[in-house]
Amino acid sequence: MAATPAPVLVLGIGNVLLMDEAVGVRAVEAYQADYAVPDGVEVMDGGTAGMDLMEPIAGRRHLVVVDAVKKADAQPGDIVRLGPGEVPAFFRERISPHQTGLADVLAALNLSNEAPETVRLVGMVPEALGTGVALSDTCERALPGLVEMVVGEVSALP
Numbered sequence: 001m002a003a004t005p006a007p008v009l010v011l012g013i014g015n016v017l018l019m020d021e022a023v024g025v026r027a028v029e030a031y032q033a034d035y036a037v038p039d040g041v042e043v044m045d046g047g048t049a050g051m052d053l054m055e056p057i058a059g060r061r062h063l064v065v066v067d068a069v070k071k072a073d074a075q076p077g078d079i080v081r082l083g084p085g086e087v088p089a090f091f092r093e094r095i096s097p098h099q100t101g102l103a104d105v106l107a108a109l110n111l112s113n114e115a116p117e118t119v120r121l122v123g124m125v126p127e128a129l130g131t132g133v134a135l136s137d138t139c140e141r142a143l144p145g146l147v148e149m150v151v152g153e154v155s156a157l158p
Contacts (some may be wrong), residue, residue, distance in 0.1 A: 005043040007061035008157055009116075010150060011053070013046040014068055020076075020126030020139045024066040025148065027124075030147045041154055050093065050101025051108075058109055063116040064153050065102070066146070069123030076127030077142035079149055084118045118157075122149045 012028030015021045025045050032043050046053050057063060065087075069080045111113035126144050135143065139149040 005056070005059050007038050008064070008066045008154065009043040009060045009062070010037075010041060010043045010059060010066065010154060011046045011057070012044070013048070013064045013092065015048050017131060019130055019132045019134065020124070020136050021068050021126045021129050023068050023124045023126065023135075023139055023143070024136060025065060026135060026143060026147060027066045027146045027150060028089040028094065031150050032127060035151055038154065046102075048101075048157065053102060054105045054108060057116065058112075058114040060116045061118075062157050063119045064157075065119065065121045065123075067121060067123045068126045068148055069121070069130075071125055074125045076125050076136070077124045079145050080121075080123050080125065080151075081121075082121040084120060087119045087121050105125060120153055121140060122146065122153055 010028060012024040012029065013023040016025055028043050028045060031037070037043055044056060046056070055065050068083065071078070074080060106115060106119065122141055124142055127138045133142070
């Protein structure tokens with residue numbers, strides 16, 4: 001018998017081989033390393049898993065996605081927060097293939113009544129998406145602010 005999942009999932013997504021595309025993964029790594037994760041919260045590196053994220057997300061009450069975010073009126077390194085009503089629009093204008101996979105996962109979970117009650121997204125505008133395992137200097141400097149935003153989102157959940 002499967003264990004009941006924690007009510008909150010903090011999911012970092014991104015490709016760690018494409019510089020700032022990895023900002024979501026790097027943020028959840030820092031969150032786990034630097035903060036005490038509250039009871040009832042699970043933190044996961046979702047990488048570029050796409051549809052493989054269906055099972056880990058199913059049955060959660062709240063989902064906090066951490067990712068690189070493309071936003072027309074923002075500069076590289078800017079931190080962006082999208083509330084529940086804004087997240088679907090984010091997936092329509094994607095910067096990477098894994099965002100399509102996550103959109104498909106959430107749609108499938110809606111059909112099976114296993115979708116989270118709320119989905120929030122916190123992210124950072126990338127500066128460089130070239131091949132490399134390090135974040136750009138701009139995003140590296142802004143990473144602590146993104147981690148603070150994750151902490152705030154988790155703390156604000158009921």
